[in-house]
Amino acid sequence: MFTIATLYHFTALENLPALQLRWKKYMAQQHVTGTLLVAPEGINGTLAGPEVGIHNTLAMLAKELGIATPNTKFSRSDVNPFPKLKVRLKRETIPLGVAVNPTQAGTYVNSQQWNELMANPATITIDTRNDYEVKIGQFKGAKNPQTRTFKQLPAWLAKNLPQDKSTPIAMYCTGGIRCEKSTAYLKQQGYQNVYHLQGGILKYLEEMPQHNSLWQGDCYVFDDRVAVTHSLAPAAHYQICKSCNTPVNAADFKRQQGNICSACAAAQPA
Structure with missing residues (x-):
């Protein structure tokens, strides 16, 4: 083990x-x-x-x-x-594409506090991960910026966040690093009530009983497991498409065409 x-x-x-x-x-x-x-x-x-x-x-x-x-x-x-x-x-631990001091981040919230924060109808919850990660699991009601890379997030935030800098904003990611750096960026932009999930999704899944959980689906991870379930066990039903390099349900694979997903198979010339 x-x-x-x-x-x-x-x-x-x-x-x-x-x-x-x-x-x-x-x-x-x-x-x-x-x-x-x-x-x-x-x-x-x-x-x-x-x-x-x-x-x-x-x-x-x-x-x-x-x-x-x-x-x-x-x-x-x-x-x-x-x-x-x-x-x-590396130049950065995780590249955001804009200058920011990540030691000046928002406020940590633990798993129980996260549930309470999300229960507030005024809270805007933002998934700071990439779109291919969000597709296999996310928190109920969270906004998906549909980014392909973390560097695209600041532009989305500039276009989609309210002008009221007192709005409560909750941000999360897989292990905590992207959401922590994102809150530092928002604090730099003048937002006052910015929170991030301590330990990210993985810590939440570890701590929160499934019957109280607001998480839906599985969680993408950056290794050979591809994704983990709510119990943090490897999710056996995902594979990586060799063409688009995104996680795909194994049932959606076109094995006869080289282990690629149906979308990539359909895009290939006949």
């Missing part, structure tokens, strides 16, 4: 090449695989390995960053979803 940790933390980092070498060496010794992105604004990644190796790695990162622990969500898998270990240097 492999432990999978989805993690991030925003903090100012320097001397990134030295961090890259030191952290990769330590994680390799712990038999950890996956990808960790290291940027001047912080870290972001998904790692897998034996439980003790993952927890040792998180403890090492926490000590290096001077924090109690990174923002982390755990899940488990019978197989290792990552064949290799990669520690990559």
